[in-house]
Amino acid sequence: MTRRNVNKSVVIGTIGSDAHIIGGWVLKHAYEDAGFKVAFLGAMVSHQEFINAAIEVDADAILVSSSYGMGLIDCEGMRDKCIEAGLGDIILYVGGTIAAPLELERNWPEVERRFREMGFNRAFKNTCTAKESVTTLKADLGVE
Amino acid sequence: MTRRNVNKSVVIGTIGSDAHIIGGWVLKHAYEDAGFKVAFLGAMVSHQEFINAAIEVDADAILVSSSYGMGLIDCEGMRDKCIEAGLGDIILYVGGTIAAPLELERNWPEVERRFREMGFNRAFKNTCTAKESVTTLKADLGVE
């Protein structure tokens, strides 16, 4: 990935109407502990709010949390809006319990495929720990 | 089934080294309640003891209980011994948890096939209630 200067900064929030804030709260602490600057937007964040915050803190990545089952719907168009806002190369992660029906949640490659198609760099299962996600982002950013 | 006179009499016991007596005890009460004469031999009954008792009470049927998992081995040759003893047409039932490995217990048609091949008229799963077995025997005997 050829990118702008990395400054260890992320935006975190749950998307759409999702109220599940606990995971984001845990992530916030983990990223802070790992030396990241975190813009924690809490729950029920719109695409635009994510993007505004990302611009404000010059974020390397937006960590979209979605647990209530409608992430596939809520995340549609997010990448396009980033591109419009000049954040074409920002890293987009999504994690949580991101697909509503069990059949789909169990068919993980298909879930991943759909989020990739929507322009997300990675999708994380809800069994992923906060630390693991930090490690992955660091690797993707090429930083320690 | 063309048979001798039915006199509502059965022999009950567990076969081989099988100590599981509770099922037999329940059966004993159910058959007595249903008006059968019951020779209850308790646990760990040999082929010969079953046959002797059957002769003594002029039994319509021998109800072999086997729960400890080695019924397939223990029941071998039982029909032959009955024939030798002149009880060729006595009804032989087996019931309990009659096969050791789960694969086999789950493959019930195969279990039944094996017991039929050994000359047993019927094999019963351990989910069969005492009353159900009484009803079946009555039907097989053509009595009320």
Add this chain to the structure above:
Amino acid sequence: MAKYEIRNKRLTDEEFFRIRKEEVLPQWETGRDLENMDECISAAHELSVGLGRNYAITLRDANEQGIHLLQPQFGRALTEYMIDGMCYVEDESPLVPAGLWNVFSDSYTRKNNYKMAAVGIERSIQEGTTMLNGWPIVNFGVEEARKIKRAVKSPMTLNSTDEDGRLASETALAAGWNACNCRSITECMAHCKNIRLDEEIHINQYESRLAAIYHERGVPQSPHISCNLTGYDSCGFKSFIMVVQALLGSEQGIKQFYLEFGINMNMVQDAAMMRVTKKLCEEYCQRFGYTDVRFIVNNNMFQGAFPPRLEEASAMMNLAVMIGIMGGSTALVLKCQDEAFATPTKEGMAASVRMARHLDTLLGALRLPDNAALREEEHMLELEVRAMMEKCLEAGDGDIALGICLGVDAGWVQTMISPWKYNRGNVLLMRDAENAMRYFNCGDMPLPNEVKQYHLDKLKSRAAKEGRPLDFDMVVSDLQYASRLPIIQK
């Protein structure tokens, strides 16, 4: 004090019907089918009391007879999936005759975003599976809701609120379901971000009054007072908000409450919470003149993170059911083995009913015997809840609606983590050695010193057991104490 207009006062019929006409029914086109309230009520009567499937009556009778009602939850995007799934559960498990249904709507509906719900319906039809996290009751409207009601044998309730569940509740009630949650603070803390508590109370006053009107006109209702918040709240906080809600709902005329406890998974502490809450609900209602109100104790399972594997989930569910039964619940809301992954499947829910019913059989009439540890826990909890109640009542000059709004502002009323921007969130909770939930730091909550000390002492038992000092990391890792899979040493 002039800051808020809200008061704990019954809506007049005039206000009620004005709100109904102007604010509620116009929210979405299906509201039109509800305009004639008399028709709605008589249809509801026929479909619930008439068919012998009224939620409130079933609950009351079970409570009197000491029977446990099992209550699976279900919600899919399309009506056909609903009927298929609910009938499946009734056919494949011993749900009938001692069962209730807890149907949940999807989150777009709960956010009154019926346009997005319509998108979700479309997507679901396209994909041939459910793409919403519940049944969009408002989009489908009252006739479809009646269709479901006719198809299933067990009485039903609707779980559908976030900020504003009024139209959803109207729809459900008119279909013969039970509805109208009475839980303004719960909603704010659990599901909301921006709404003010006084606004939310106002919205909920309507819902409570609505249930009361159905009840008064011969269709008994048993609205839920819930404290299944974030799954990470103290028992005292949960108990306190239930007592508050009892006062708010009773004022609107509710006569029978379904207390829906979200348990913290420690049998003694949870039992104490259930007992103290019922006692204080009754006591405070008496004090304010609501003398003929019935409270029935029920419980939902643990509302925190579940483990992502069958056996661990089964241990969770069995413990939850056991706590419910031993602690004195009548109805037991069930989660299922899929909890960590997706909304409940019909297979999962049937399995949970089988499991819970068997546990109920095995436990028979056994309840947690009265004991000193339980009494101490009850005592401390009572002190805590009374302190919070009195503080708020004082601030509100005897009016609890006003008092609790001021309490939130002051930080007396708060929980650890919430999406709600008005939550102060400087309280820190963790589990003691017995996995009871304790205050590590009680922030601005007005807890008596005795209570604070009690919690700290209990936490010391954990520090001793683990041989390390208590710290913030424990607070964080406790959020997942029940969902982490054990390590396998290879």
Add this chain to the structure above:
Amino acid sequence: MAKYEIRNKRLTDEEFFRIRKEEVLPQWETGRDLENMDECISAAHELSVGLGRNYAITLRDANEQGIHLLQPQFGRALTEYMIDGMCYVEDESPLVPAGLWNVFSDSYTRKNNYKMAAVGIERSIQEGTTMLNGWPIVNFGVEEARKIKRAVKSPMTLNSTDEDGRLASETALAAGWNACNCRSITECMAHCKNIRLDEEIHINQYESRLAAIYHERGVPQSPHISCNLTGYDSCGFKSFIMVVQALLGSEQGIKQFYLEFGINMNMVQDAAMMRVTKKLCEEYCQRFGYTDVRFIVNNNMFQGAFPPRLEEASAMMNLAVMIGIMGGSTALVLKCQDEAFATPTKEGMAASVRMARHLDTLLGALRLPDNAALREEEHMLELEVRAMMEKCLEAGDGDIALGICLGVDAGWVQTMISPWKYNRGNVLLMRDAENAMRYFNCGDMPLPNEVKQYHLDKLKSRAAKEGRPLDFDMVVSDLQYASRLPIIQK
């Protein structure tokens, strides 16, 4: 009194080694490999203490540290199935490091019918599956047993007795397992038909002495005293026989006992049984001068009929584990979802370990709080056990071995249903409203009137609850109270 020669007296070395040489080792050809006892002991030392996998030490340490050991059971016809299955469980569940293994032999082995065991081995090879209900340890001999010991990480014990488990125990001990059950009465009542109790005690004296010798020579042992009888016995009876066995085993020099309770599935009654039994074991041992004996409370699951479906079995297992933990057990012997059908599979056992470990995590340090109901139950149980002990001691002129034989003859010592022809069996048991086990009729058992009355009063609660008089049919149907699947109303 001259009727029996048996006395509770330690075997002399001379007698012991004579029996060993003349009666035990010659039972089957593999006995030859055990002739050199010093070699056996040093091999055992290396394979258990040496590898840090000694059963008795692990148990003792866990007990001291308040850790729960999970103990799956396993037994298949061939050594390769054993190793495959046990490694599977250790790889697929969090068994290590807090686990123990309970390996059972097949019933032919238990009946010393090694020829039939050989037939079973043959059949198993032919059919490519296990045709025996356990591992035929004697036929395979000590080297194969050591192979298994080396392959698995958790300490192992052997469950292999009916009339005469001496050669099996010799083989297991020499392989570094724990062995030597101390349970003559249990055996007679549970598995035997014709053997006299005095003969059985004599056989068991050998086993106990054998364990003691290993222990004395540096390989700690923790023989099991079991009361997992027919699954349908009173708590008083179970407790009584454990106290008796404690005296018999201690006299032979056993220093640490594994009390293996078969529970009746009522948390309060079972907890009372576990506590009272431990207390009385200690007290009676003191009285007879066995002053340095340790008793560790553990429990097996319900020994009666299990339900033939996953969810119901899971409810049973969760309740059993909960009773064990809340009641104060250290090790928890596990059954699995296949219980109603066939001997445990490796998949089933791994699942049970996962389930039980999670429940243990959830319960944390929570135990059943002391309470009045528990104390009353303990009080009644103590009265009952003391009455039986004193009656037998008196009859035996202070010798419990003699006394219990006479007690069986007199019908004081008996249970409801047993294959054993000396069991009088005129006692009738049923469950009360809380599913505790009660005497409906105590036959010839010498119970204090207070105890009889207590049981009858408890049963009245059931009659009242069910609105029908107590009768014999209830006794019969209670045998399957936990195994009947609930009725589904279609």
